[in-house]
Amino acid sequence: MxxxxxxxxxxxxxxxxxxxxxxxxxxxxxxxxxxxxxxxxxxxxxxxxxxxxxxxxxxxxxxxxxxxxxxxxxxxxxxxxxxxxxxxxxxxxxxxxxxxxxxxxxxxxxxxxxxxxxxxxxxxxxxxxxxxxxxxxxxxxxxxxxxxxxxxxxxxxxxxxxxxxxxxxxxxxxxxxxxxxxxxxxxxxxxxxxxxxxxxxxxxxxxxxxxxxxxxxxxxVFKKNECINENLIKYDNEYFNIVYAGYLYRSLRNPYYFFKLLENLIKNGQKIKMHIYGNSDCADIIDEFCSSYPDSFVKYGSVKPDVVAQAISASDAVLNILNTISVSVPSKVFELCSSCKPIITVINDANDRSVEYLNNYPNVCFINEYEHKEDADIEKLMSFVMSDCKKEVIYEEIEPLFYSSxxxxxxxxxxxxxxxxxx
Incomplete structure (x- = not known):
């Protein structure tokens, strides 16, 4: 000792x-x-x-x-x-x-x-x-x-x-x-x-x-969510609830492209709610969507880790925006994989090293922002929200794949x- x-x-x-x-x-x-x-x-x-x-x-x-x-x-x-x-x-x-x-x-x-x-x-x-x-x-x-x-x-x-x-x-x-x-x-x-x-x-x-x-x-950070059965946070089940938890950077991890995709789905009648936890240096972007679509974009600011864990547990899917620095693999990647939730991942670089880890995860939707194919990404996101994300992920089955994390x-x-x- x-x-x-x-x-x-x-x-x-x-x-x-x-x-x-x-x-x-x-x-x-x-x-x-x-x-x-x-x-x-x-x-x-x-x-x-x-x-x-x-x-x-x-x-x-x-x-x-x-x-x-x-x-x-x-x-x-x-x-x-x-x-x-x-x-x-x-x-x-x-x-x-x-x-x-x-x-x-x-x-x-x-x-x-x-x-x-x-x-x-x-x-x-x-x-x-x-x-x-x-x-x-x-x-x-x-x-x-x-x-x-x-x-x-x-x-x-x-x-x-x-x-x-x-x-x-x-x-x-x-x-x-x-x-x-x-x-x-x-x-x-x-x-x-x-x-x-x-x-x-x-x-x-x-x-x-x-x-x-x-x-x-x-x-x-790959560890089972211990609060998974506490249900202290409950979202409106009429909506498909997506949670983003973490810092958003204008230059490194910008949410604008993904928010525009959601905007298109919302305008076409999809009941989707984007829950944003954490601070940012791009408050103007977040505020723009929150004010334009108050029923679909909600920001909570900085909260404690146990609140984040509860929010992720209550979500239908989690959002993962990868850095523009492709050599860096954020810890958030492994944390989200351990949640066993469907993961929507926005990729900013075709060579991002995070993708090799995420490819091991059985329920992920890749949005390739660097390709700038907005129509294709809208269709892909719609398909994922409507049906593809229903696949169940069992922690004990994926833990061996992520043991090093x-x-x-x-x-x-x-x-x-x-x-x-x-x-």
Whole structure:
């Protein structure tokens, strides 16, 4: 049994996609008999410390930019102010380029200083920092430097190299910089849990000497919906209810094309209701459809994970809009597959790696937005809603197909590493 500390910038009670993954891993490790601790983000009205289902949870306030950005995501207010903040942040990045990817050095130092008390009082054996952001990994590197006997790992639920290139970096220079910096970072850590979609980026000659430290894992979100029989949320059964849960990005995950398809079906008399859970940076698009079709488009904003689980359980189908970054496989893909619900998937790139996983799922409708065949997509969607989606999906039958995306698959790696090092 080990004392394990996770460091994440997610909020514990209202986690983002990374936070959901971290909590599933912590719960599985707790079931294995380990003692779990977590340093996470503090939001207004949160207690600074609490014990949640036997996990000791410590809170650190987000930096000013993230607090203001979070407020904007929730309310859509002060858009000009946020644009100015983003511009200043980009200018600031140029001055701290030598420290890249630690673009928030003050926060990483703050996390490290805070963690020293947690390490000392709880006899921590292993610390795992979560990327992204890099602040948490940077704090773990500082811990390793000052406490070399503690096992330190990085859990990369997102990729730095090959992802969205921040302005004003040229892509080639950015990727080369990432490669050089990450080799040094990985070399200092005891182990790295890397998202499976990063394998083609890191399973290369440059990282050959440290390849034994890198373990490729899928997102650990394939788990049976425990609230499936509670029925706390009930939708109007006169409608075909579609649920989208997650963040919507104007540039990465834009709902406009799919909403236009639904609009066509609604105008032709189909009783369909689109339930939208989560924040976005494209509130104008969502508001346009909600105001034009108030009986068919409903937005709920940010809600807690248990509400999302209930909403998905009550739905007739779930919506999955894939990223425009085709190399990245979102954790949402595996989470939705574990729901056993019919999945409508909007594809933005013909080479999207998510499709190879979704092809294993027995009840999915692919909408190829990149082909721009609106009439064909309307017909395909109509057919799916009317009849094709009725096929039943049984969790126990598909679980073996997605085992690598279960929490157990990742915790087995952590446990093997702890056992091999005497943790």
């Amino acid at each position: 080990a004392n394990i500390l996770f460091i994440t910038s997610s909020n514990y009670h209202n986690p983002d996609a990374c936070g959901v993954c971290v909590q599933k891993i912590m719960n599985e490790l707790k079931n294995d008999g380990h003692n779990l601790h977590c340093i996470c983000a503090y939001d207004d009205d949160d207690p600074f410390f609490e014990t949640v289902e036997d996990v000791k949870v410590y809170k650190i306030k987000r930096n000013y930019y993230m607090r203001k950005k979070s407020q904007y995501d929730k309310t859509g207010k002060n858009k000009l102010f946020i644009k100015i903040l983003i511009l200043l942040r980009r200018i600031r990045t140029l001055f701290i380029l030598p420290m890249f990817p630690d673009v928030e050095p003050q926060r990483s130092r703050k996390i490290f200083r805070f963690s020293k008390k947690v390490l000392r009082e709880n006899n921590i054996d292993c610390v795992i920092g979560i990327f992204r952001p890099f602040d948490d990994i940077s704090a773990v590197l500082k811990i390793k430097k000052h406490y070399p006997d503690i096992i330190c790992g990085g859990y990369y639920l997102d990729i730095l190299k090959g992802g969205v290139v921040p302005k004003p970096f040229p892509k080639k220079i950015y990727d080369k910089l990432c490669e050089t910096k990450e080799f040094k970072i990985f070399n200092k850590l005891d182990f790295v849990l890397m998202a499976e979609n990063g394998k083609e980026l890191y399973d290369i000659e440059k990282f050959k000497d440290i390849s034994h430290k890198i373990f490729y894992v899928n997102f650990p 279960t929490p157990k698959a990742t915790t087995n790696i952590i446990n093997r590493f702890l056992n091999s090092t005497g943790g």
